[in-house]
Amino acid sequence: MKRHAPDKQTSAAQLVNQTSTDTTRTGRAADEIVRHIEKKIVSGALPDRSPLPAERDLMTQFGTSRTVVREAITALSNRGLIENRPRFRPIVRKPGYETIIRNADSIVGHLLSENHGVKNLYDTRVFIERALVREAALNAQTADIRRLKSALLANEKSIDDSTLFYETDIAFHGVLYEVPRNPIFPAVHQAYLSWLAPHWRKMPRSPERNLVNFKSHQAIAEAIFERDAEAADEALTRHLHAAWEYVRVTFEPEESD
């Protein structure tokens, strides 16, 4: 009953090494592999969601030790090009705009926790969305208008269900990010959600509160329908500022400007 065959990962390496245009033997052989796999991923040779070859295979394929392969894999993982659940085969992830967001997550975490991190981020959100509603007011196409109306309706219907309201709330704002038809904006929206959400989640919610927010949404939407950029901007600003104040008061019992 031979349970596990001991690794037989000898030979090959050394021999093949002679062939592989060696990176001068001075450090960072992993980078070579990273670049190589990177190319294969973007070129589609390694399809999205497909598993990466086994480490021991890559090892012989690149004529290096598993150590190096392993380093390359963690590097790729950290760059967001592959998903590396603990004991599973790494999964290829073709990078998109969201990849960057996901990637920045850890660092943003630190930045938010210090000084005015959250405030700064939130301010940029307000800044962006103000510009977005202006854009929407001036250039929204009928499809956009339709989406906005539908999102608004869904939002209204869920006033009594705070969980659902939260979702439709997000969806409403999400429509704004789609107006420019630039895939970067939805990604940015996602970023705001994942980075700001933690501070929002624990905020007490209630139908009354939801109603207030819905009315704000309504005001914004109507201003857009009327093609009134100024009004839309104003309504949006008021809405987001109010939301911020609400959260701020909830979290900071004491003073502080």
Next chain:
Amino acid sequence: MKRHAPDKQTSAAQLVNQTSTDTTRTGRAADEIVRHIEKKIVSGALPDRSPLPAERDLMTQFGTSRTVVREAITALSNRGLIENRPRFRPIVRKPGYETIIRNADSIVGHLLSENHGVKNLYDTRVFIERALVREAALNAQTADIRRLKSALLANEKSIDDSTLFYETDIAFHGVLYEVPRNPIFPAVHQAYLSWLAPHWRKMPRSPERNLVNFKSHQAIAEAIFERDAEAADEALTRHLHAAWEYVRVTFEPEESD
């Protein structure tokens, strides 16, 4: 002439292991170390720009093998928390907003090279800057105005020196990103520079071209001085669209919308 003392990395590990609240022995021990060092960096226990302890020290300190320490280091490196030049001691890098940019670099590289990557990114820049000039027109403080004037002047003086003009051009736009007094904006500006620059650098420059650009800057600045948001927006839009067209024509000899 004993050249190198052979590594003596025995003992310790196993023993200390009993103490270290072991991550269930199932995968990802490196993460533990990553978190730990991460904390030390943000807390300042490991000052910015200071070298990380030697791998062999960390190894005994955490009671793991060098393998794991090594993985943790590459992870931290990829997350941008430490700088890891090939054969040197890793240097601690306290994360800032620019860290994120630097970090996203590799992925953005891919995204830009496909489809309308550059166009999409550029469009967001136009979008942001339009909002920025509006903001500046409405809320710029005297200090901002002063900076803007000075930047404009420097820009004018360097019309004959394309290299210098390029720099003052950037500086001029940079002032706009400083108006909101939110550190995220300058970081975003940097991002645009590093990601869009490659497409700009090889663009032919000339005093004539510079003059045109300077006049655009002048128009923008004046609109801001006059607190005319609409005019500023319009001037900025025209400026950036023209620049884009210029580059597009330069690069795409053939048609394509």
Next chain:
DNA sequence: ACCATAATTTGGTACGACCAAACTTTAGGG
């Protein structure tokens, strides 16, 4: 065909070695 079980693969971690480059100490020469 279908599921429980055994066998094999594969990722996670450990150990020890060796090299070459980086860093430090030491020994001379001015």
Next chain:
DNA sequence: CCCTAAAGTTTGGTCGTACCAAATTATGGT
């Protein structure tokens, strides 16, 4: 006594091997 060159030591990069446990695949019985 300072400065430079040589010798010595540390340290990161890579290799090879080994073992475990979880995943995955084969396999055999119902």
